[in-house]
Amino acid sequence: MSRPIATTRSAAGMPTPRLAVWWLIASEIVIFGGVLGSYIMHRLAHGIWADYAANTNPWIGAFNTFVLLTSSLSAVLAHQAAERGDGKRAANLLYLTTLGGAVFLCVKAYEWTTEISHGMTITANTFWSFYYTAAGIHAAHVIAGMIIMVIVAQTAKKNLELHRVEIIGIYWHFVDLVWIFLFPLLYIAK
Amino acid sequence: MWITAVALEFVAFLLGGINFITTAMNSRAPGMKMWDIPMVVWMIVIASILFMLSVGPLLAGGIMMLFDQNLGTAFFDPDRGGDPILWQHLFWFFGHPEVYVVLLPAVGIVAEIITVFARKKLFGYKTVLYTAIGTGVLSFTVWAHHQFIAGIDPRMANVFTVTTLLISVPIAEMMFVYIATLYGGSITLTTPMLWALSFIFEFLIGGITGIFLGASGNDIYMHDTYFVLAHFHYTFYPIAIIGTYAGFTYWFPKMFGRMMNDKLGKLHFWLTIIPFNTIFLPLFVLGAAGHHRRIFDYRNFPELSYPWMWDLQALATYSLIVMLLAQVIFFYNVITSWMSGPVAPKNPWNANTLEWTATSPPPHGNWPEGLPTVYRGPYEYSHPDRKSSDYWPQNEPA
Numbered sequence: 001m002s003r004p005i006a007t008t009r010s011a012a013g014m015p016t017p018r019l020a021v022w023w024l025i026a027s028e029i030v031i032f033g034g035v036l037g038s039y040i041m042h043r044l045a046h047g048i049w050a051d052y053a054a055n056t057n058p059w060i061g062a063f064n065t066f067v068l069l070t071s072s073l074s075a076v077l078a079h080q081a082a083e084r085g086d087g088k089r090a091a092n093l094l095y096l097t098t099l100g101g102a103v104f105l106c107v108k109a110y111e112w113t114t115e116i117s118h119g120m121t122i123t124a125n126t127f128w129s130f131y132y133t134a135a136g137i138h139a140a141h142v143i144a145g146m147i148i149m150v151i152v153a154q155t156a157k158k159n160l161e162l163h164r165v166e167i168i169g170i171y172w173h174f175v176d177l178v179w180i181f182l183f184p185l186l187y188i189a190k
Numbered sequence: 191m192w193i194t195a196v197a198l199e200f201v202a203f204l205l206g207g208i209n210f211i212t213t214a215m216n217s218r219a220p221g222m223k224m225w226d227i228p229m230v231v232w233m234i235v236i237a238s239i240l241f242m243l244s245v246g247p248l249l250a251g252g253i254m255m256l257f258d259q260n261l262g263t264a265f266f267d268p269d270r271g272g273d274p275i276l277w278q279h280l281f282w283f284f285g286h287p288e289v290y291v292v293l294l295p296a297v298g299i300v301a302e303i304i305t306v307f308a309r310k311k312l313f314g315y316k317t318v319l320y321t322a323i324g325t326g327v328l329s330f331t332v333w334a335h336h337q338f339i340a341g342i343d344p345r346m347a348n349v350f351t352v353t354t355l356l357i358s359v360p361i362a363e364m365m366f367v368y369i370a371t372l373y374g375g376s377i378t379l380t381t382p383m384l385w386a387l388s389f390i391f392e393f394l395i396g397g398i399t400g401i402f403l404g405a406s407g408n409d410i411y412m413h414d415t416y417f418v419l420a421h422f423h424y425t426f427y428p429i430a431i432i433g434t435y436a437g438f439t440y441w442f443p444k445m446f447g448r449m450m451n452d453k454l455g456k457l458h459f460w461l462t463i464i465p466f467n468t469i470f471l472p473l474f475v476l477g478a479a480g481h482h483r484r485i486f487d488y489r490n491f492p493e494l495s496y497p498w499m500w501d502l503q504a505l506a507t508y509s510l511i512v513m514l515l516a517q518v519i520f521f522y523n524v525i526t527s528w529m530s531g532p533v534a535p536k537n538p539w540n541a542n543t544l545e546w547t548a549t550s551p552p553p554h555g556n557w558p559e560g561l562p563t564v565y566r567g568p569y570e571y572s573h574p575d576r577k578s579s580d581y582w583p584q585n586e587p588a
Contacts (some may be wrong), residue, residue, distance in 0.1 A: 013223070019216060022240065023208045028245025034283075038250070038265075038276055046271070078376040123261055126271045129263035133254060 017167050025116075025174045032178050035137060036185065039130045043189075048190050052127040055120060060111045062186035064104050071100025072176045075169040082166065087159035094153040094165065097172060101146040108139060131186055138182055143176045149181060193256045196339060200245050200252075207238030207374055219544060219585075221564035225315065226584065228568040230293040233298030233320045237291045240326045244287035253281030254356025276342055282333035289425070290329045294322055297364060300386045303440050304368060305382035305569045306541045308375025309580050312569040314367045320362035321367075328357040338409045347406040354404035361397055365390060376572075380539075381455030384438035388463050389428045396424030399474065414484065417477025420470045435459075435520075442527070443534030450531060454523040461516035465509040472502035540581045543568045547585055 012019065041053040043049050077092035112132070145168070152164045196414040213228070254265040255277065264270035266277045273544045297318075305312050312318065334342055334350040342350075366391050377383065399421040403409050412418060442450050476499055481488065488495040488503075544564070548556045562585035571584040 009217045011218040011369055014216070016212050016216045020208050020212045023211055024204075025245060027204050027208070027242035031241055031249050032246070033256075034247030034250030037247070038280065041276070042273070072427075078292070122261055126264055129257065129265055133257060133263070133265075137250075137253060172193065 015163065017163065021167050021170050025171070028174065028178075032134075032181070035130070035134050038182060039134060039185065042126060042130065043185075046126075049127045052120075052125065053186070054132070054190050055115070056187045058113065058187045060107060061183050064107050065183050066174050067100050067107070068179050070084050071097045071104070071109075072173055074100065075172045079166045079169045082162040084155065085159070085162065087156045087162055090162065091153040091157040094149050094156065095169070098146045098149050098153075101142050101149075102141070104142060105139060108135070119133070125173050134182055135186065138175070138178050141178070143174050145172050193252050193259075195248055197252045197256075200249055204242050204245065207242050210238045212236050214271055219561045219564050222417075222584075226564055228298075229301035229312065229315070229318060230295065230298030231324060233294040233301075236322050237294040240287045240294075240329060241291045244284045244291075244330065248278045248284035251277055252278075265349050266419040268275060275337070275340060280335050281332070282336045283330075285336065286333040287329040288324075292426070293429050294325070296389065296429045296436075297322070299433055299437040299440070300368065300389050301450045302373055302541075303382050303436055303545065304388040304390075305571060306440075306539050307378045307380055307386070308372050308571075310371055310375040311570045311571055312367070313370035313574075315567065315569065317367050317578075318364055321363045324360040325357060326352060329359070332357055332404075335404055335406070336410070338406045339413050344406070351404060351406045358404075358448050365394060373496060380570075381450065381452055381459060382436050384439035384456065384459045385432055385439060388459070389432045389436060392424060392432065392463075392466070393428040396426075396428060399424060413475065415477035416473040416481045418484050419483045420473035420477060423470045423473075427470075432463075435462075440539070441545075442524075443538045444545055444548075444552070446552050447534050448527050448531035449534050449538060450527040451523050454519055458516055458519040458523065461519065462513055464492055465513035465516070469506045469513065472506050473539055476502055488521060537583075540579070542570060542581050542583050544584055547583065 010016065026166045074093045074096040078097065081087075081090040081093060120127055120128050122134055147174070149168050152161070152168045155161045193532060194264060214231055218227070248445050254263070257263040258267065258272075260501075264272040266272045266274045268274060301312055301318060331353040334346065335354045338347050338350075345541075352588075379387075399417070403412055403418060403421055439450055439455055440447070477483075479495070481495060481499060485491065488500060522571060534550045536548070538550075539546070544562055545552070545556075547562055564584045565587055566582065566584055568584055570576070572580045573582050576582045
């Protein structure tokens, strides 16, 4: 299959997809930067938010952090397998990573249900608005990453387009990293 | 609903920008070094980077606004602990860099056109490039000059006044480079060249009146008057309208394989540019005299203005009608030239850059027989070592 020149030439010495995903991440950083920057400014101005934040459960947050970090490990192993040309193993490891994302979302759903049933809804006050909005945008990224990962795994299974395994891995690490910022800001800082 | 649409549009812009950047980084023709890239490409790359680094907070703000309106959160509602100024910050943190996102490609288009039609090398290639980067960096530090009367701390307003006035320095430098490029050139006044020259002239007026508004003390008086409106149009009209017409008339032969009618083009140019000035120059006077921009008919408030000011408003309105009618000429010219204009050769303007080595219009992939190799910069016009012609295409070996 002939490819358009834009995907085959590499004047900068880096494959175009990898270059593009790094630029994508650069643009994502400012999106989360906008939310978290606004949150931090508000938080500094309202001491009382510490009391609201005390209602979050840091143990559930810590467990989710652990799940996401572990799923990043399997994403790295998938990249390693893809480098060796072992598409089957890479695909299985990607499915494992997706499973990590699913566990993360299930725990999140349990956590949110408990909180909402105790009256801590998105409209309760601005802290909870930020809590659900920031974590919600992050969760949307997790879901998008899982969908893409399944698509990548489907082709990788047939030993095709193995370079994609690395690209989705880079993205997944970024999603992971955003959570590393969200966890202390929303759960630990009391 | 509209917020979702805007958010999706921005995501599309983001991905488009990433496409531009990676293409410019990775898909350059062999031999195309950093300093051989045509200015318009550089400008699009810098504009894309500015866009992707500034739009994020607005996207975040858009999501917060969406939740405010549909879920009942209170991010921007001061009654329930929110802060409406936060929305202004998130919006203008994007809104001001966005001005330069729109400006820089137009500046690049003008650079291509004036070098071709003045038959001269761009006076300071790296100067334009570095000032564009400098403008981009500074553009992230000026946004609060839109909020001088929003209850901002006057000490903070001073800081933003300084950064705002600073940003006129690199832009002025670009303008000087363009004037120096024109100086002593053998200028041909084709339609694209007329548009490019008018861009320099009109944007200069827009830039200089920006200094009036950027000073916080003055802005408190000028805020929300016709002066702001006139300043806005003297910046965005050259950027969006004149820049587009310049680029469109310049690359029309390449895009459609036909030449445009130059006589109609010039008629359209003069019937657009003269009314443009007679619309917005009077508005500067009106704004300085105190006309508020939200009041279009001061006859209901005769104690707030004078009859001569109403005459100026009428002049602006008549000019607007003339200008809008003149656009018919343009569309007529586009359609007739596209249908039956003279067939365009590969390189009708004797230009150096690579797009003029492809056929007009270019086939899929631009160069089916393989990429051209680049040997020199894009602006080697009237080079003393080149005896055979006054241009030296980038792909021609020495």
